Amino acid sequence: MRIVAGRFRGRALAALGKGDPGAHLRPTTDRTRESLFNMLAGGRFGDPITGARVLDLFAGTGALGLEALSRGASHITFVDDGAKALVLIRQNIALCGAETDTRIIKRDARRLPPNDGAPCDLVFLDPPYAKGLGEQALTQALAQGWIAPEALIVWEESAAITPPEGVTLLDSRRYGDTVINLLRAS
Template sequence: MKHTRGRQQSHAGGGQLRIIGGTWRSRKLPVADVEGLRPTPDRVRETLFNWLTGWVSDARCLDAFSGTGALGLEALSRGASEAVFLEYSAKAAQTLKSNLQALRSESARVEQTDALQWLSHPASQTFTLVFLDPPFRKQLLQPVCKQLQSNGWLAQDALVYVEAEKELSPLPVPANWELWKEKSVGQVISCLYRVG
């Protein structure tokens, strides 16, 4: 199972990721040449981090299905205290590690792993901000949300951002996740939840 940020479109090379705000603003980083892998678009990230104003500083972040790591890197750039990146593709995970070294980040770690497997046991820590952008049409969203909730990975009042295919709406999230912000563009829906 490949846990990259793949969509339906074909991929034509590694390309670059640009960090859009914070300490590393305008830094450009290489993206692994992995089929289907692409950063969350700048406009989507800008909307998300406008939603998150006041919540990112000192946040403990989990970027599951991290792919390029665009969301977790953006959070670190804007003052998050920690980020854990889960990425199944060895090539994408290695590129992410190299990018973190280039940024001299000491508050992040990359786990080359299956996100569902990593989250399947009782939590070893809790996260205040979680990014979920699983590959589309792989039926991963509901089980990953359930594991985050039932295995204790979410801190009290955590925020969870979900990017998913619009046909899933309303998204299959736990009942105690309160929808706070929502936006849809094309076939993609972006939702921010507050965990009760």
């Protein structure tokens, strides 16, 4: 795994191999991440990255958030409660030298505390597939003030999703077993 573009371009991230099924770690492949960020940068959704405050729910390795930071986001909040994931996120933040631009919340993404700062403009949501956890986490993030009006939400899943009230599905694209859904908070 590596950062695809931006100021950390080419930076190798901590290795996980093919993933950790026991810890539900399934990193987004470099190719899928590159396709996703090309889609975001394509102009159809404005410029959702530059200067964005990013919320990375079920952060796993932190690769999505760090890719956004590399491409111009201003701050990333990573949320995960897995011991292995938290070690990898910390390692990857250190590899990028991004400690001052990041925050880690060790918590189940479905149980976010109230947000004590500015809401996030870009949200990555990559829950364990087919367990309905994404709907719960997104509902909680909205209720606790983590998501700004008009925020763009990138939700990775293996099947169709049911966006919660207050969120509109804009686009869905399949990459192998992964479906990337782009949504907008209203």
